[in-house]
Amino acid sequence: EKGGYDTFMEKEISEQPHAVADTLLGRTNDAGELVLDELRIDEDELKSIDRITIVACGTAAYAGMVAKYAIEHWTRIPVEVALAHEFRYCDPIVDAKTLVVSISQSGETMDTLMAVKHARELGARTISICNTHGSTIPRESDAVLYTHAGPEIAVASTKAFLAQITACYVLGLYLAQLRGGTYAQDAKAVLSELHGVPAKIEALLGSMDRVREIARFMADTRSVLFLGRQVGFPIAMEGALKLKELAYIHAEGFAAGELKHGPIALIDAGQPVFIVVPGPDTPHGLHGKVVSNIQEIRARGARTLVIAQEGDEAVVPFADEVIRVPHTSPLLQPLLTVVPLQVFALELSTAKGLDVDQPRNLAKSVTVE
Ligand code: BG6
DSSP states (O other): TTOOOOSHHHHHHHHHHHHHHHHHHOOOTTSSSSSTTTTSSSSHHTOOOOEEEEEEEEEHHHHHHHHHHHHHHOOOOOEEEEEEEHHHHHHHOOOOTTEEEEEEEEEOOOHHHHHHHHHTTOOEEEEEESTTTOOOOHHTTSEEEOOOOOOOOOSOHHHHHHHHHHHHHHHHHHHEEEEEHHHHHHHHHHHHTTTHHHHHHHHHHHHHHHHHHHHHHHHHHOOOEEOOOOHHHHHHHHHHHHHHHHHOEEEEEEGGGGGGGGGHHHHHHHOOEEEOOOOOTOOGGGGHHHHHHHHHHHHTEEEEEEEEEEEOOGGGGSSEEEEEEOOOOOGGTTTHHHHHHHHHHHHHOOOOOOOOOTTTOSSSSOOOO
16 A cells, blocks of 8 residues: 555655646646636635635644735735634634635644635635545535545645645636736736646655665764745745654744854854755745855855755855755746755654654644644
């Protein structure tokens, strides 16, 4: 049942190109537009939405954070991301023009379910992004957009995460399409690029040998930091979460811009730091700013493990290791940059002799508050 792999997690990481492709499958017409018949919310109602709140827990919440950057850019609709357990008890501002999007692999997470019920009581429209047919959260929502990652067995989420990001993109691009004009045109171009991403994930998965090697040499490491910016910020946090969950190593993800406001004090000789570098074509010169961050922490002794796009030579002088990912436009990069971080955590956990699929103290789906 593990299809020749030693662990479910390894198998599920390898299935990620399909998780993305299958989540896109059957949702585009011949004209290259999205057709989401499954969203049983009236088009006019969707057009009247003036705010989106995403509710989720754990890895699913990081998918939501990635989505915030993308959906706001594509639709200009304000998007807020709330941890479901915080949302439920913070007197949230929600009304009939709010779209509450829940993200859950299992569809059974109690915290997320309670958030959805609360949102409905407050009059919001609710859409569930979910991987499990017939589960509770979709049943309690107005509409559901299924991720088609297939069953995920390993406790730590990998392929469901990529599918969740993809489904969020689909939703955001659909809302942009509904807005029409240049929003719709831009959405069409992004959608067409998105269809090419699974092949890039496949290529990336074929080039993970060095990442595995790095991980094996780090089995004694006590702390790893992760830096990212813009969509790379939630990826940094997801990289840290994976390492905590799987290898029981202290790990923290930061927004790279925050470094000088505190975390740089943590840097001393030999401190390993992963840096998720935005592509050189990212607006506002973010690429150069992150390259400067790498330079700053390296000067203080950090061991810099740099995830950068193919062809990005600017990082080379300051990198102890460069892990290459294929080119995509900036907002689609998370579908690639997270992959080496998943492989790193998996390999480090294995090197420590831990149970990758069933980490201590964790459950696949948490059905209590
Ligand atoms: C957890 C799982 O406790 O729940 C995580 O261990 C997961 O992997 C989180 O991200 C949310 O689960 P779900 O099913 O709502 O996506």
